[in-house]
Amino acid sequence: MIVFDLTCDSGHRFEGWFGSSDDYAGQRGRGLVSCPQCGSCAVVKAPMAPAVPRKGNSQPAAMPALPTRQPMARGPMPPEVAEALGKLAEAQARALQDSRWVGDAFAEQTRAMHYGERDPETIHGQASLEEAQALFEEGIPVAPLPFPVAPPDELN
Numbered sequence: 587m588i589v590f591d592l593t594c595d596s597g598h599r600f601e602g603w604f605g606s607s608d609d610y611a612g613q614r615g616r617g618l619v620s621c622p623q624c625g626s627c628a629v630v631k632a633p634m635a636p637a638v639p640r641k642g643n644s645q646p647a648a649m650p651a652l653p654t655r656q657p658m659a660r661g662p663m664p665p666e667v668a669e670a671l672g673k674l675a676e677a678q679a680r681a682l683q684d685s686r687w688v689g690d691a692f693a694e695q696t697r698a699m700h701y702g703e704r705d706p707e708t709i710h711g712q713a714s715l716e717e718a719q720a721l722f723e724e725g726i727p728v729a730p731l732p733f734p735v736a737p738p739d740e741l742n
């Protein structure tokens with residue numbers, strides 16, 4: 587299945603699920619794709635806000651690269667860098683204050699919220715590169731955290 591963000595000629599935005607791009611084109615050509623709000627069949631794909639086209643490739647979106655290796659520097663860290671990192675770490679901690687740790691269930695829970703299968707809340711956890719990539723390709727907004735987060739049960 588593939589999901590497209592669609593928009594009608596009155597500017598209503600909605601999601602459409604199709605077996606493939608060809609399936610979408612076929613259904614649209616036969617006037618089977620219509621706006622759920624006004625019934626208009628003048629439907630086009632809405633511009634995808636966060637997606638970045640991959641160069642020389644028809645794939646619709648590219649996952650931002652996640653670091654697999656840690657950049658390192660030899661010698662003492664300049665104080666302004668240490669201070670900036672400290673502030674960023676504090677900002678992340680504040681942002682996560684009201685967020686619930688879900689551990690390895692992150693991808694599953696994020697997906698359930700995106701598709702309205704459960705009430706939305708702020709969560710954080712961990713995802714494999716494959717899971718993060720899959721979420722991104724489904725158009726589900728997630729972002730890697732700048733600093734690693736220790737699971738609450740490992741803090742004590």
Ligand SMILES: [Zn+2]
Pocket residue numbers: 594595596597598621622623624625626
């Ligand atoms: Zn409409």
